[in-house]
Amino acid sequence: MGANITKAGAGxxxxxxxxxxxxxxxxxxxxVLRLASMNGTVLVSCTVNAAEFGANLTLKRENPKTVRCFLGVHPSDVREEPPSQSLGGLVAGADGVGEIGLDAKYSDASPGSLQMKAFLDQLGLAERFSKPVQVHSRGSEKACLDALSSFRLARVLMHWFExxxxxxRVVSSGYYVSVGPAILYSKRVRRVAAVIPAERLLTESDGPVGYKAIGGGSGPALIPSVVFRLAEVRGVGFDEIARxxxxxADRFLS
Ligand SMILES: [Zn+2]
Structure with missing residues (x-):
């Protein structure tokens, strides 16, 4: 019996x-919350825009054991107004800043663009408040890493990093990488998952995103499958990877 398996009723x-x-x-x-609190899964919940900030803070307040709250404006939702205008007063009460980043699929993400300004603005806030960040870097990995390197950030998570x-560069910068359900069907994600140092690995669902390749499943119910495949890819036990x-996660969120 592994170290983090306990007798029924004992936790x-x-x-x-x-x-x-x-x-x-x-x-x-x-x-989702009920299932997670029943089986002791921590949910690190992110926002994509200021309209979600209040709801995310409430979810954390009402579910203190289960929910951690990150606040941020996603590259899909940047507007003229710098995110720090709505975020600045709330960031101290959040566990971190996210989901933030760059993605040219949504709009111009080049230097001087609204996306880049919003990203730098929020990285500045995270640095000022010593908060961890969660970064969306799809197709803009180099630009994200360049931007990150100009800030003093102790805890950075490259989410769904491909x-x-x-x-x-991610490894040498000491950044965390979260592996999601894409590991179940993507060789590329499996190759990334194989080379991240054990002490920088995290698992995610990006719920409510659904995964067509695995029959449309979504959410934290997929996490055990992610851990299972991660264990296989790295040649270690399920229990060891889960632990x-x-x-x-405790270190990233501390
Ligand atoms: Zn996301």
Whole structure:
């Protein structure tokens, strides 16, 4: 019996981590919250815009054992107004800043663009308040890493990171990488997952995103499958990976 399996009734069966989920994006987050609190899964909930800030803070307040609250403006939702205008007064009460980043799929992400300004603005806030950040870097991995390198940030999570050609830079920068359900069908994600140092690995669902390749499943119910595949890819036991990810999450959120 592994160290984090306990007898029925004695506590959580397994302590798992969903380090990147969007609870305010669920029409009804209650079933997700109930399942997570029952099995001791920590949900690190991110926002994509200021309209979600209040709901995310409320979810944390009402579920203090289960929910950690990150606040941020996603590259899909940047506006003229700098995010720090709505975020500045709330960031001290949040666990971190996210989901923030760059993605040219949504709009111009080049130097001087609204996206870049919003990203730098929020990284500045995270630095000032010593908060961890969660970064969306799809297709803009190098630009994100360049921007990050000009700030003093102790805890950075590259969420759903697929930038295989930049993985050594992520590793040498000491950044965390969260692996999600894409590990179940993507060889690229499996290759990234194989080379991240154990002490920097996290697991995520990005719920409510659904995964067509695996029949449309979504949310933290997929985390055990992610841990299972991660264990396989790295040649270690399920229990060992689950325990390592939990320790990493505690460190990332401390
Ligand atoms: Zn996300």
């Amino acid at each position: 959580p069966v397994l302590e798992l981590v969903d380090s990147h989920i969007h609870l305010p994006a669920y029409r009804d987050p209650d079933p 930038g295989e050609e930049h993985v050594q 390592t990810v939990k320790e990493n």
